[in-house]
Amino acid sequence: MATPTIRQIRAYTVRGGGGDYHDQSGAHWIDDHVSTPMAKYPNYRASRRSFGINVLGSLVVEVEASDGTVGFAVTTGGEPAAWIVENHLARFIEGAKVTDIELMWDQMYNATLYYGRKGLVINTISGVDLALWDLLGKVRQEPVFHLLGGAVRDELQFYATGARPDLAKEMGFIGGKMALHHGPAEGEEGLRKNLEILTDMRAKVGPDFWLMQDCWMSLDVNYATKFATRAWHEAGLKWIEEALSPDDYWGYSELRRNLPRGMLCTTGEHEATRWGFRLLLDMNCCDIIQPDVGWCGGVTELIKISALADAHGVLVVPHGSSVYSYHFVITRHNSPFAEFLMMHPVPDQVVPMFTPLLLEEPVPTKGRLKLPETPGFGVRLNPECKLHRPYTH
Structure with missing residues (x-):
């Protein structure tokens, strides 16, 4: 059997928990007077949401193979990360074999070096990478830990x-x-x-x-x-x-x-x-x-x-x-x-x-x-x- 290739990658956002587990509403221990780098400012001391810890929301990445199998993953990144996936990273994913994860990672990383290296861009690459592992496991009918x-x-x-x-x-x-x-x-x-x-x-x-x-x-x-x-x-x-x-x-x-x-x-x-x-x-x-x-x-x-x-x-x-x-x-x-x-x-x-x-x-x-x-x-x-x-x- 020929190894499936990746037909399409899609990036979605969603609010309320999920990959961005800080995106909570109402009273929650995770947002209750937690010491942060912003706590030196009294206005931002009582709540992490006050300085925007939840502004990004969740990123959901789907990768669909040529045989119709769909892998996905969730992380933090929201709309900025979705833009990076759709407008930059997609070119390194679509058309590749589902087994070529190391190649895809290297291309995504090196292509974003000039504005990436850490933070939001690596979050985004992480979400894509996890979706690719999920897809490979589903194609092979094995859990990722195998x-x-x-x-x-x-x-x-x-x-x-x-x-x-x-x-x-x-x-x-x-x-x-x-x-x-x-x-x-x-x-x-x-x-x-x-x-x-x-x-x-x-x-x-x-x-x-x-x-x-x-x-x-x-x-x-x-x-x-x-x-x-x-x-x-x-x-x-x-x-x-x-x-x-x-x-x-x-x-x-x-x-x-x-x-x-x-x-x-x-x-x-x-x-x-x-x-x-x-x-x-x-x-x-x-x-x-x-x-x-x-x-x-x-x-x-x-x-x-x-x-x-x-x-x-x-x-x-x-x-x-x-x-x-x-x-x-x-x-x-x-x-x-x-x-x-x-x-x-x-x-x-x-x-x-x-x-x-x-x-x-x-x-x-x-x-x-x-x-x-x-x-x-x-x-x-x-x-x-x-x-x-x-x-x-």
């Missing part, structure tokens, strides 16, 4: 990110990560409040449950060092995550040296490509890297990032991204567990991360998940979510 070499363990185990690690413990997760609420601009009072929240949660979960703190790029080296040191001694904090600007490799290297022995420094959620992660690894910036497969370059690039990390003795625990990271983590020895974003507003129950956009999205039970053998990434688009195709080619 294409990546097969599972190295029977099931995934998870820690939970949300506002209630105590509830996460009851649900069977191995740990809980909270968002930091108060940044350096709120001074000693903010630092005290941060430590009070953490020590209160430690009292609720007991001494052995993992507690981690997500600082979302909002601290400086001195504040991060002071907070981490006290958090280690007062609350047994397991790791401090993304404490600094993703461009401050020198600061991360210093912070890691400053941390109490035994505490982990983690980052990489907003890093991209093997070259960005090479800097983190070569400069000994962290103990765990956390690439988001929907933002770092897709599965094709995550394979290379993971190999680099393995050679440096650094773990890879991808940021969120649901099935797109699950299919990767299950195939890698240096990815021993995964993150689950608790997208329920409280959160007091487990709901699919990309709700309501994806159907049949698997969720962990008692902190564990056995991946189904469904072709591709094993999910479908919810027909009740109205897609908009703002551009055509």
Whole structure:
């Protein structure tokens, strides 16, 4: 049988959750006084939506093969990303064999170097890449994790990110990560409040449950060092995550040296490509890297990032991204567990991360998940979510 080629690529936008999980309405823990780089401005401190964290919305990429098979993926990017797909990247996808994923990635990346390299453009390339892996899995009638070499363990185990690690413990997760609420601009009072929240949660979960703190790029080296040191001694904090600007490799290297022995420094959620992660690894910036497969370059690039990390003795625990990271983590020895974003507003129950956009999205039970053998990434688009195709080619 001849290998199918790609007949068409299409890019859609959709609002309300989905790939852009910050695109929430109403009260939600993910938007409740979380420390950010904008928190130094009082007007933008209480809500991340106030400074526009949800302005892009979700990007949905569909790729249709010559045999009629359709693959798709979702990520963040919205209308600007849809324009890039339809007006620039389509030429490298349409007409290519469904197996030529490495070639398509290289052409997309090099053709956008002059305005890309990171951020929105790599998000967009990631969405296309994930759709191509979904398509290949469906053409071959295999789950993506089979294409990546097969599972190295029977099931995934998870820690939970949300506002209630105590509830996460009851649900069977191995740990809980909270968002930091108060940044350096709120001074000693903010630092005290941060430590009070953490020590209160430690009292609720007991001494052995993992507690981690997500600082979302909002601290400086001195504040991060002071907070981490006290958090280690007062609350047994397991790791401090993304404490600094993703461009401050020198600061991360210093912070890691400053941390109490035994505490982990983690980052990489907003890093991209093997070259960005090479800097983190070569400069000994962290103990765990956390690439988001929907933002770092897709599965094709995550394979290379993971190999680099393995050679440096650094773990890879991808940021969120649901099935797109699950299919990767299950195939890698240096990815021993995964993150689950608790997208329920409280959160007091487990709901699919990309709700309501994806159907049949698997969720962990008692902190564990056995991946189904469904072709591709094993999910479908919810027909009740109205897609908009703002551009055509």
